[in-house]
Amino acid sequence: MNKNILIIPGDGIGQEVTTWGKQVLETVAAKYGHEFSFDEAIMGHTAIEATGSPLPDETLEKAKASDAILFGAIGHAKYDNDPSAKVRPEQGLLKIRKELGLYANLRPILLFDELLEASSLKPEVLRGTDILFFRELTGDVYFGEKTRSEDNTYASDLMNYHRYEVERIARKAYEAARTRNKKLCSVDKANVLETSRLWRDVVQEIAREYPDIETEHMFIDNAAMQLVKNPKKFDVVLTANLFGDILTDEASQIAGSMGMLASASIGDGTGFFEPIHGSAHDIAGQNKANPLASILSAALMLDIAFGLQEEAKVVTQAVADTLKAGWRTGDIANAETPSTHLLGTNEMGAKVLEYLR
Amino acid sequence: MNKNILIIPGDGIGQEVTTWGKQVLETVAAKYGHEFSFDEAIMGHTAIEATGSPLPDETLEKAKASDAILFGAIGHAKYDNDPSAKVRPEQGLLKIRKELGLYANLRPILLFDELLEASSLKPEVLRGTDILFFRELTGDVYFGEKTRSEDNTYASDLMNYHRYEVERIARKAYEAARTRNKKLCSVDKANVLETSRLWRDVVQEIAREYPDIETEHMFIDNAAMQLVKNPKKFDVVLTANLFGDILTDEASQIAGSMGMLASASIGDGTGFFEPIHGSAHDIAGQNKANPLASILSAALMLDIAFGLQEEAKVVTQAVADTLKAGWRTGDIANAETPSTHLLGTNEMGAKVLEYLR
Numbered sequence: 001m002n003k004n005i006l007i008i009p010g011d012g013i014g015q016e017v018t019t020w021g022k023q024v025l026e027t028v029a030a031k032y033g034h035e036f037s038f039d040e041a042i043m044g045h046t047a048i049e050a051t052g053s054p055l056p057d058e059t060l061e062k063a064k065a066s067d068a069i070l071f072g073a074i075g076h077a078k079y080d081n082d083p084s085a086k087v088r089p090e091q092g093l094l095k096i097r098k099e100l101g102l103y104a105n106l107r108p109i110l111l112f113d114e115l116l117e118a119s120s121l122k123p124e125v126l127r128g129t130d131i132l133f134f135r136e137l138t139g140d141v142y143f144g145e146k147t148r149s150e151d152n153t154y155a156s157d158l159m160n161y162h163r164y165e166v167e168r169i170a171r172k173a174y175e176a177a178r179t180r181n182k183k184l185c186s187v188d189k190a191n192v193l194e195t196s197r198l199w200r201d202v203v204q205e206i207a208r209e210y211p212d213i214e215t216e217h218m219f220i221d222n223a224a225m226q227l228v229k230n231p232k233k234f235d236v237v238l239t240a241n242l243f244g245d246i247l248t249d250e251a252s253q254i255a256g257s258m259g260m261l262a263s264a265s266i267g268d269g270t271g272f273f274e275p276i277h278g279s280a281h282d283i284a285g286q287n288k289a290n291p292l293a294s295i296l297s298a299a300l301m302l303d304i305a306f307g308l309q310e311e312a313k314v315v316t317q318a319v320a321d322t323l324k325a326g327w328r329t330g331d332i333a334n335a336e337t338p339s340t341h342l343l344g345t346n347e348m349g350a351k352v353l354e355y356l357r
Numbered sequence: 358m359n360k361n362i363l364i365i366p367g368d369g370i371g372q373e374v375t376t377w378g379k380q381v382l383e384t385v386a387a388k389y390g391h392e393f394s395f396d397e398a399i400m401g402h403t404a405i406e407a408t409g410s411p412l413p414d415e416t417l418e419k420a421k422a423s424d425a426i427l428f429g430a431i432g433h434a435k436y437d438n439d440p441s442a443k444v445r446p447e448q449g450l451l452k453i454r455k456e457l458g459l460y461a462n463l464r465p466i467l468l469f470d471e472l473l474e475a476s477s478l479k480p481e482v483l484r485g486t487d488i489l490f491f492r493e494l495t496g497d498v499y500f501g502e503k504t505r506s507e508d509n510t511y512a513s514d515l516m517n518y519h520r521y522e523v524e525r526i527a528r529k530a531y532e533a534a535r536t537r538n539k540k541l542c543s544v545d546k547a548n549v550l551e552t553s554r555l556w557r558d559v560v561q562e563i564a565r566e567y568p569d570i571e572t573e574h575m576f577i578d579n580a581a582m583q584l585v586k587n588p589k590k591f592d593v594v595l596t597a598n599l600f601g602d603i604l605t606d607e608a609s610q611i612a613g614s615m616g617m618l619a620s621a622s623i624g625d626g627t628g629f630f631e632p633i634h635g636s637a638h639d640i641a642g643q644n645k646a647n648p649l650a651s652i653l654s655a656a657l658m659l660d661i662a663f664g665l666q667e668e669a670k671v672v673t674q675a676v677a678d679t680l681k682a683g684w685r686t687g688d689i690a691n692a693e694t695p696s697t698h699l700l701g702t703n704e705m706g707a708k709v710l711e712y713l714r
């Protein structure tokens with residue numbers, strides 16, 4: 001198989017972790033006789049520093065021309081505490097999502113048995129949890145009109161949805177539910193928001209096309225609670241952009257750490273694969289970040305973008321083997337981890353490559 | 358002390374639990390020689406059934422004339438799955454919050470040692486947690502303009518904030534932080550939302566008036582994660598209406614159950630005290646609901662509305678004593694709870710009264 005893959009390391013630890021996702025892809029190509037060619041592009045703070053724009057045209061063109069994109073992370077504290085900054089790293093990410101039509105963000109909450117103890121949740125609460133989030137990614141209050149009064153006394157963001165936006169992601173989520181435990185939970189705030197009432201209306205309609213799937217509707221506040229109380233009750237979770245952002249970060253604690261979670265953003269064109277963690281500037285450049293989320297993002301690319309299920313499985317297995325052998329980065333270590341098994345980003349990445357070969 | 362208290366039981370289990378909050382207030386009055394007189398009014402589904410309106414004028418008038426309000430819960434499944442219903446129970450609650458100017462919703466996450474094991478979180482993660490949420494309650498996407506296109510293909514809700522709305526709740530939160538551990542975490546989504554950037558701008562400004570308080574700004578997705586990962590790191594949490602709704606429900610799992618959490622909504626006039634749990638129609642009328650959140654709401658009323666700190670403490674102590682003696686409702690029981698100590702709503706309420714007397 002011949003594929004062009006674009007690597008966008010982005011900001012902070014994005015640089016360090018993405019190199020391992022890429023090496024995993026190279027190793028898979030060598031092992032299975034695929035031809036993966038790689039190009040690289042800039043985005044976010046890194047791109048602002050270099051070009052003034054968080055998403056340079058050249059990056060967007062390369063993205064559109066590639067078969068799949070492996071992305072790192074975005075953001076910089078410099079902008080976070082400057083509420084009046086006009087140009088921001090995150091604009092690059094939001095724009096590429098919109099331009100590539102990446103309306104569906106899949107976030108599987110993959111639980112490795114070895115990490116049951118790394119979570120703040122009790123192992124018996126976690127054991128058996130397997131959730132697949134479908135987060136809408138190109139609509140909602142993220143993309144509605146924003147205003148700020150001249151005198152800085154007022155600001156607004158428009159939350160909105162069109163029926164077709166809800167329909168297309170709902171169908172994708174229902175299709176996925178068919179290949180899983182046949183349960184779908186749609187999360188909204190229909191007791192307060194008109195947008196949510198439209199959302200629920202559409203989901204109820206699509207649900208009728210999938211009578212074999214058990215549909216549940218849940219308010220976001222309740223969902224945020226249930227996810228901690230009893231995560232096992234969820235199978236496929238379908239939700240809007242903002243609610244999905246919140247719930248999936250929360251759900252990262254089920255997997256033990258944000259450093260473990262991969263995501264796939266898909267739509268009508270090129271797929272985009274990235275860890276759900278951020279740029280973590282506090283630990284950037286220190287060989288501390290967990291590369292597993294980037295490696296698992298590469299696995300999602302193999303599976304979803306290229307249909308290489310076997311190769312994807314082998315990568316996931318290499319991660320499982322690494323964990324089973326006791327290797328840990330700081331974020332997934334605990335008091336019992338022997339210091340000999342505590343690894344940096346590069347050592348952890350190299351371990352996974354070993355198991356993969 | 359002479360006070361007029363309005364009881365609004367509302368819907369579902371609201372009826373059953375509020376009667377115990379009220380009896381606690383009566384018992385306190387008798388014990389300390391206060392004169393509390395009570396009136397009752399309807400709201401929500403109950404009020405729609407009786408009058409067609411979720412907040413009848415008479416209820417609003419009584420509310421304005423009272424010294425404090427003890428509320429139960431609101432909502433009914435009938436409306437939840439009917440996205441086109443024009444009249445909804447929740448409108449009653451939103452309207453009374455707006456009409457009474459209840460812009461600050463205080464939600465203390467009170468952890469009773471006896472319930473450490475009732476949570477899905479590990480006891481060592483929980484122990485020592487003590488968070489006070491300040492949720493803004495009369496602005497945000499809850500109250501902005503809503504639209505729905507005639508052909509039902511589009512819906513919107515306007516998220517917005519005025520500077521003064523952020524200022525007044527920020528001041529209240531900072532004042533509270535001064536009486537606690539002097540840490541305040543403001544939660545927003547300033548990397549995406551203009552409303553959040555205004556929010557952060559204002560909080561940064563108010564922060565300068567409180568140099569003795571350590572201020573942190575956190576994105577909502579990160580906060581939803583940190584709350585599970587390490588709840589101890591929070592002291593006062595200040596946030597907008599929607600984010601506060603989500604975070605406080607999530608935080609209920611720290612206290613072991615939604616059935617344990619009380620809240621105080623305050624502003625310029627009459628204060629409003631209510632459990633954070635909902636109407637739970639699935640268990641309504643079955644003597645199963647936990648009355649402690651209503652009882653603790655009564656304690657918040659004594660403390661915040663009437664300045665009766667001693668009386669409030671005695672009520673909270675009676676709840677602690679009840680738990681210490683091993684009495685549990687279903688939501689806070691676990692496998693080790695002997696069946697002889699598993700109580701219904703009424704038996705649990707009566708136990709607290711015993712300890713109170």
Ligand SMILES: CC(C)[C@H](C(=O)O)[C@@H](O)C(=O)O
Nearest residue numbers: 074075090093245548549578
């Ligand atoms: C960086 C930010 C704009 C982004 C989002 O909110 O979508 C991130 O949190 C994510 O979840 O991918």
Ligand SMILES: CC(C)[C@H](C(=O)O)[C@@H](O)C(=O)O
Nearest residue numbers: 191192221431432447450602
């Ligand atoms: C019932 C609902 C409108 C309400 C809210 O979202 O504010 C409830 O969830 C709460 O937290 O008080």
